[in-house]
Amino acid sequence: MTETIGVLFMAYGGPESLEDLPGYLSDIRHGRTTSKEVLEEITHNYASIGGKSPLLGITQEQAEKATALLNQNGVKYKAYLGMRHWAPWIEETVRDMLDDGIKKAVAVVLAPHYSSLSVAKYHQKVKAGLEMFHGQIDFEFIESYHDHPKYIQAMVNRVKMGLAQFAEGEDVHVVLSAHSLPERIIKMGDPYQDQLFESARLIAEGAGLQEGQWSWSYQSAGRSPEPWLGPQLEDHVTALHEKGVRNVVSVVIGFVSDHVEILYDIDIKAQEVAKARGMTLVRPPSLNTDSLYMETLAELIGEKARGLLE
Numbered sequence: 001m002t003e004t005i006g007v008l009f010m011a012y013g014g015p016e017s018l019e020d021l022p023g024y025l026s027d028i029r030h031g032r033t034t035s036k037e038v039l040e041e042i043t044h045n046y047a048s049i050g051g052k053s054p055l056l057g058i059t060q061e062q063a064e065k066a067t068a069l070l071n072q073n074g075v076k077y078k079a080y081l082g083m084r085h086w087a088p089w090i091e092e093t094v095r096d097m098l099d100d101g102i103k104k105a106v107a108v109v110l111a112p113h114y115s116s117l118s119v120a121k122y123h124q125k126v127k128a129g130l131e132m133f134h135g136q137i138d139f140e141f142i143e144s145y146h147d148h149p150k151y152i153q154a155m156v157n158r159v160k161m162g163l164a165q166f167a168e169g170e171d172v173h174v175v176l177s178a179h180s181l182p183e184r185i186i187k188m189g190d191p192y193q194d195q196l197f198e199s200a201r202l203i204a205e206g207a208g209l210q211e212g213q214w215s216w217s218y219q220s221a222g223r224s225p226e227p228w229l230g231p232q233l234e235d236h237v238t239a240l241h242e243k244g245v246r247n248v249v250s251v252v253i254g255f256v257s258d259h260v261e262i263l264y265d266i267d268i269k270a271q272e273v274a275k276a277r278g279m280t281l282v283r284p285p286s287l288n289t290d291s292l293y294m295e296t297l298a299e300l301i302g303e304k305a306r307g308l309l310e
Contacts, residue, residue: 004076005305006097006105006137009063010090010122013083014053014259018043020086027085038223049263056083058257059110061289062297069298075305078102084122094129097137104138104308106301110256112151112199114144115192117181140304145296146195147202154292155199155253156206161284162249163207172247173240174209176200178254179261180218180228193229199253215240219252219270220261233266234273241277248274248281256287 015024021043025034034042046052063079070077080097082090097105109122123141130137145151159174166172178196185192197216204214217236221228231239237248250266266283274281287293 002076003104003309004078004100004102005308006080006100006102007063007067007070007077007301008080008082008090008093008097008105008107008126008139009059009066009110010082010084010107010126011055011059011110011257012259013086014055015046015086016052016056018046018051020052021046024086045260045264048268049260053259054263055257055259056081056086058288059083062110062257062294065289065294066297066301069294070302070305073302075302075309077301077305082122082125084125090122090125091129091132094126094135094137095133098130098133098135102137104305106140106142106304106308108142108297108301111254112144112146112148112256113178113192113195113254114146115181115185115190116188117185117190118192119143138308140308142300142304144191144195145300146199148296148300150292150296150299152199152202152206154287154290154296155203155251157290157292158251158284158287159203159207159209159249162251162282165249165282166247166280170247171245172213172249173245174204174207174214174249174251175217175233175236175240176203176214176251176253177217177219177233178252180221180230180232182222182224183227183229185229196254203251203253220265233270237270237273237279237281238277241274241279246279248279250281250283252283252286256293258286258288262286 015021067077067079080093081088082093107126109119217233218229219233271281
């Protein structure tokens with residue numbers, strides 16, 4: 001009988017309703033109280049994008065499509081979903097995998113760039129799930145895929161989609177961005193920023209962008225007193241305006257799915273900054289179930305699975 005390889009697809013998680021927000025924020029903040037002002041602000045943000053995060057549904061679709069590609073190659077794979085900060089919780093999904101008799105599995109975070117402050121936390125939750133439910137699964141972890149050729153090409157295609165929305169010959173500036181993290185990761189020797197810059201360089205080269213035609217920005221910094229990586233997107237858009245830039249394509253390379261950091265922080269907040277200055281800001285669609293991204297995941301998972309089956 002062919003052994004089934006479990007594939008644990010992991011993402012950040014998001015509230016399914018506005019009523020979920022206090023519990024969701026409490027988990028992110030490790031139980032610390034969220035001030036009334038911050039709760040009202042975040043409630044407003046989610047209300048502006050429909051009152052819930054679309055992340056779980058998109059992650060489900062990504063898992064199904066990537067696993068369908070994997071199951072074309074003679075090895076049987078079964079997909080599982082685990083969220084870091086909301087249901088289905090990673091630890092409980094590990095329990096489900098144990099209940100299903102999974103002995104070997106590949107775990108992938110739906111984020112291309114590794115950081116000890118992000119991806120490593122997911123891996124810790126997988127190990128916590130095994131300890132919590134006293135089980136054993138041989139896991140292979142995919143650390144990062146920031147330079148995978150198909151992920152890079154998928155992002156190059158997004159840049160070209162954005163540029164195509166302007167008339168030929170028009171001056172357009174491309175801003176690539178990713179979620180900010182505290183600046184202390186630099187002192188920690190964390191690879192996050194280096195991987196982001198490597199992705200950005202490869203994408204700019206692939207899209208044929210000239211020096212000065214594109215730049216880098218961070219977005220969605222957290223609400224903590226320590227300094228975060230910058231410049232923040234809204235500030236960067238303002239700085240570009242002061243340099244005479246009037247047309248911007250905003251491409252998010254650190255997120256692979258729509259959620260509030262894109263649908264609110266860029267489509268509403270950054271868009272308002274641009275419009276107030278008479279600028280045109282275009283954001284091509286997120287990768288979500290883009291075929292090249294699905295192939296990226298399938299290739300990475302298949303490669304790790306081969307190591308388990310040898």
